[in-house]
Amino acid sequence: xxxxxxxxxxxxxxxxxxxxxxxxxxxxxxxxxxxxxxxxxxxxxxxxxxxxxxxxxxxxxxxxxxxxxxxxxxxxxxxxxxxxxxxxxxxxxxxxxxxxxxxxxxxxxxxxxxxxxxxxxxxxxxxxxxxxxxxxxxxxxxxxxxxxxxxxxxxxxxxxxxxxxxxxxxxxxxxxxxxxxxxxxxxxxxxxxxxxxxxxxxxxxxxxxxxxxxxxxxxxxxxxxxxxxxxxxxxxxxxxxxxxxxxxxxxxxxxxxxxxxxx
Numbered sequence: 001x002x003x004x005x006x007x008x009x010x011x012x013x014x015x016x017x018x019x020x021x022x023x024x025x026x027x028x029x030x031x032x033x034x035x036x037x038x039x040x041x042x043x044x045x046x047x048x049x050x051x052x053x054x055x056x057x058x059x060x061x062x063x064x065x066x067x068x069x070x071x072x073x074x075x076x077x078x079x080x081x082x083x084x085x086x087x088x089x090x091x092x093x094x095x096x097x098x099x100x101x102x103x104x105x106x107x108x109x110x111x112x113x114x115x116x117x118x119x120x121x122x123x124x125x126x127x128x129x130x131x132x133x134x135x136x137x138x139x140x141x142x143x144x145x146x147x148x149x150x151x152x153x154x155x156x157x158x159x160x161x162x163x164x165x166x167x168x169x170x171x172x173x174x175x176x177x178x179x180x181x182x183x184x185x186x187x188x189x190x191x192x193x194x195x196x197x198x199x200x201x202x203x204x205x206x207x208x209x210x211x212x213x214x215x216x217x218x219x220x221x222x223x224x225x226x227x228x229x230x231x232x233x234x235x236x237x238x239x240x241x242x243x244x245x246x247x248x249x250x251x252x253x254x255x256x257x258x259x260x261x262x263x
Contacts, residue, residue: 007246008245008246008247008252011243011244011245011246011247012245012247012252012255012256012259013259014228014242014243015202015228015230015243015245015252015256016255016256016259016260018200018226018228018242018243019102019107019200019202019228019256019260020260022106022107023198023199023200023226024109024197024198024199024200025107025108025109025198025199025200025201025202026108026109026110026111026112026194026195026197026198026201026202027099027102027108027110027111027112027201027202027203027204028111028112028113028114028195028201028202028203028204028206028213028217029099029111029112029113029114029115029120029203029204029205029206029249030113030114030115030204030205030206030207030208031114031115031205031206032204032205032206032231032232032249033093033095033096033113033115033119033204033205033249034090034115034117034119034205035205036093036095036205036248036249036250037090037091037092037093037096037117037119038086038090039083039086039087039090039117040082040083040086063075063076063079064076064079064178064179065178065179065180066173066178066179066180066181067180068178069173069178070141070171073162073171074161074162076162077156077160077161077162077163078160080174081156081157081160084135084153084156084157084174085153085157087117087118087135087153088150088153088154088157090117090119091119091122092119092120092122092123093119093250094250094253094254095204095205095249095250095252095253095254096119096120096122096123096125097123097124097254098253098254098256098257099111099120099123099125099204099253100120100123100124100125101124101257102256102257102260103125103126103127104124104126105260105261107260108202109127109194109197109198110125110126110127110128110129110194111125111127111128111129112129112131112191112194112195113128113129113130113131114131114132114206114213115130115132116130116132116133116134116135116136116175116176117135118134118135118136121136129187129190129191129194130184130187131183131184131187131188131191131213132176132177132183133174133175133176133177133184133187134149134175134176135149135150135153135174135175135176136148136149136150136175137149137175138152138163138172138173138174138175139172139173139175140165140167140168140170140171140172140173141170141171141172141173142165142168142169142170142171143165143167143168143170145165145167145168146175147165147166147172149174149175152172153174183212188212191213191216192216195216195217195219195220195225196219196220196223198220198225199224199225199226200225200226200227200228201217201220201225201226201227201228202228202230203217203227203228203229203230203231203235203237203241204229204230204231204249204252204253205230205231205249206231206235207231207233207234207235207236208235208236208237209236210236214236214237217237218237221237221240226241226242227240227241227242228241228242228243228244228245229241229243229244229245230244230245230247230249230252230253231244231245231246231249232246232247232248
């Protein structure tokens with residue numbers, strides 16, 4: 001136990017030392033940050049809400065696709081409602097706050113996140129790219145007008161009815177991607193630009209299961225970007241990382257921010 005604690009402390013020092021050189025750096029975050037604010041995991045393979053849905057009978061798993069959403073919105077929202085209720089009451093944790101502090105101090109150019117819960121913004125982060133979409137807004141599938149998400153989710157949690165467009169009465173869809181949908185192109189473009197311009201990428205709270213994000217990171221490594229990874233479990237890019245901090249993000253990120261104060 002003491003040996004492991006010593007190894008974690010040493011890796012935190014190494015990560016802080018990398019940031020202290022003030023290279024152009026961006027953070028990439030995943031579900032590991034949101035779960036420490038009490039939110040159920042949204043997308044991680046094996047445990048996320050979407051991954052669990054994929055193990056449901058076909059008719060229930062279909063709910064988590066865009067076509068299933070259109071066919072049975074009430075059933076979709078009945079399954080999604082507990083998650084929305086949790087998001088509405090969630091608060092940023094020390095990991096979110098530490099990243100906001102690092103950005104304010106000039107150590108981070110911004111945060112690319114796989115989470116759509118808005119907790120980075122609540123913590124004070126200014127540049128946040130939500131590559132899986134955001135629950136902050138919803139779009140009407142009939143007239144395509146956008147509206148603020150939280151009032152819709154509050155009404156849904158109170159009444160249990162699928163939200164409707166206040167302009168045309170059409171069905172409102174949360175602006176997060178469902179199974180089979182493409183990443184939002186504006187967010188994807190901005191994320192790729194940030195990664196391409198970064199000399200250091202701070203990865204926190206994600207196992208990097210695959211998909212476009214992993215390919216972007218591999219391309220960044222090929223261009224010479226260095227990786228600092230903070231995650232309780234192993235990731236596919238651990239062998240390529242400059243430093244791996246095998247610790248909880250709510251412990252490691254505040255520790256790194258603390259070490260950088262005054263440097």
